Amino acid sequence: QSVLTQPPSVSAAPGQRVTISCSGSSSNIGDNSISWYQQLPGTAPKLLIYDTNRRPSGIPDRFSGSRSGTSATLGITGLQTGDEADYYCGTWDSSLSAGVFGGGTKLTVL
Amino acid sequence: QLQLQESGPGLVKPSETLSLTCIVSGGSISSTNHYWGWIRQPPGKGLEWIGSIPYSGGTYYNSSLKWRVTISLDTSRNQFSLSLGSVTAADTAVYYCARHYLEQLAPRGNWFDLWGQGTLVTVSS
Numbered sequence: 001q002s003v004l005t006q007p008p009s010v011s012a013a014p015g016q017r018v019t020i021s022c023s024g025s026s027s028n029i030g031d032n033s034i035s036w037y038q039q040l041p042g043t044a045p046k047l048l049i050y051d052t053n054r055r056p057s058g059i060p061d062r063f064s065g066s067r068s069g070t071s072a073t074l075g076i077t078g079l080q081t082g083d084e085a086d087y088y089c090g091t092w093d094s095s096l097s098a099g100v101f102g103g104g105t106k107l108t109v110l
Numbered sequence: 111q112l113q114l115q116e117s118g119p120g121l122v123k124p125s126e127t128l129s130l131t132c133i134v135s136g137g138s139i140s141s142t143n144h145y146w147g148w149i150r151q152p153p154g155k156g157l158e159w160i161g162s163i164p165y166s167g168g169t170y171y172n173s174s175l176k177w178r179v180t181i182s183l184d185t186s187r188n189q190f191s192l193s194l195g196s197v198t199a200a201d202t203a204v205y206y207c208a209r210h211y212l213e214q215l216a217p218r219g220n221w222f223d224l225w226g227q228g229t230l231v232t233v234s235s
Contacts, residue, residue, distance in 0.1 A: 002156060031216055031217060031218075032216060032217050032218040032219075032220055033217060033218065033219045033220060033221075035220065035221035035222070037157075037222070043227075044206055044225040044226065044227055044228050045149075045157065045206070045222070045225055046225070047221060047222065047223045047224075050211075050219075050221040050223065051219050051221070056223065088156065088157055090157075090159075090220070090221070090222070091220060092212065092218045092220035094216060094218070096173065097170060098159065098170065098171075098172055098173065099147070099159035099162065099170070099172075099210075099220060100159065101149075101156060101157040101158070101159060102156070103156045104156040104157070
């Protein structure tokens with residue numbers, strides 16, 4: 001049981017827009033910044049969004065992050081088949097003094 | 111370009127200790143801006159943070175593993191290590207080392223910006 005809750009799967013057609021939600025509480029998402037990771041099959045996770053809405057160098061602006069209260073959202077526009085992957089949200093939990101991740105969301109590009 | 115590489119045995123017997131090392135190249139581990147962390151992923155499952163150690167200061171551990179885990183830093187070899195004792199089959203996972211940015215004050219910035227490729231550790235007799 002993950003501290004952060006993500007939908008197990010989402011799907012959309014190429015070129016469309018998709019959002020992935022991440023729900024937490026006041027001690028984690030409500031209190032600290034959020035990061036998002038993309039994990040392609042058989043590879044290590046890759047930082048996609050940090051500090052809630054900032055993109056590392058090399059990450060296209062098709063990827064965006066936002067937060068509202070105790071929930072965060074990853075948005076992906078102009079979907080490509082290469083975006084098929086597992087996506088994880090992460091943050092710090094101030095009550096646990098621990099790093100926490102969501103359970104992951106599998107994105108299928110139909 | 112800083113890189114991380116995990117090393118260690120791929121098979122550990124139940125009740126024994128799992129030991130892994132993360133070798134950091136292309137940069138110094140003696141960074142006051144970063145922690146160095148371990149994350150694991152059981153086959154077909156999600157990510158689980160194990161713990162993170164700074165160059166100086168206190169180490170953070172996942173409370174569910176706290177009594178079995180130790181993370182240490184070796185600045186002379188530019189590497190850090192994970193030790194997990196009394197392992198069972200539930201500890202079978204791909205283990206990743208990563209550079210962990212963690213701010214000291216809330217709201218705490220927290221992200222893993224560089225990852226090793228991961229190493230599969232199987233617990234079996």
